[in-house]
Amino acid sequence: MQRRHLLGLLGVAGLGTAATGYWRLPLAAAPAALTLPAAMQLLERLAQASLHSVAGWPPAMVFNHCAQSVDYSIDGYPQLKPAWFRHTAGPLAFSVFAARGAMRHPLDEAIPGAPELNEPGEVRVALARLQLAFARFAAHRGRLAAHFAYGELSHDEYALAHVLHLYNHLALLRANGQPIA
Template identity: 35%
Template sequence: MNNVTFASLDEVREELSKMSGQDIVPMKEWPVYEILAHCAQTIEYSMTGYPQMKPKAIRNTIGRVAIRKFLKQGYMKHSLTAHVPGAPKPELQGTAREGMDLLLRTIEAFQAFHGPLQPHLLFGELSKEQYDQYFAMHIADHFSGLQHTD
């Protein structure tokens, strides 16, 4: 799935529906379940709080510049093997289907969430729309490392 782009979490949900029942093979170092669980974990932390934050000076400078760039260009590139700082590593056990279900449930929880969103560990305060677009880009970058068959 090279060069995957998603504009929103709704597009991610559509892709996950298409992927259901297909064989999915990771092209990078993490198992498929771990990739999907990591993506779900990042969304969950927007609602519950990230376990470790970058210093406020970094969030207010480099972080703001980075997120503005990503949102403007509509895609992002980042380390596909970096776990969320301070977070437990997603469990390695689970099938691709279980990972897809976990990610779908987390997306649905985020979309239905009406409470205050927590600041991103690097980008700081984001609106729900900005988070939606960021998560879509984050997932697309990870999906670029997957291959699936119909």
């Protein structure tokens, strides 16, 4: 009886958190459409720009981090959150992000168990790494690894997650001194 009561409380708390999170997400327009091809076109435009960060990681680290995430969706993440999380709070968070069309997460938090984000250190090379990761993901038709927090995602769901993740990080970058839009 106590366990069922605790699970019920956790469910109510999770729904409250999700609802709050939903309304706190930004309403600003994304820098491009919420599709993999649009994100890839945006990255091509950014390759021609002078990029800098207004806070948090420098651009090379941002691109390396996003590339890690894309690659891990195919190859497997180094560490997963507990199964209970990947079956409850994680999918709930993703559904909020997907419904809102925007993601908000700590922009200086590495993927659990991932190596340092220092290599490649040059912005253009790190951006090219991300472009290759997106192209590899777009061409991949096999099974995808469980997301470390969201759990099992379809190819389309993962594509959206990767695009939302990238766009969230781009909020702290500037191209030629201007916000990326």
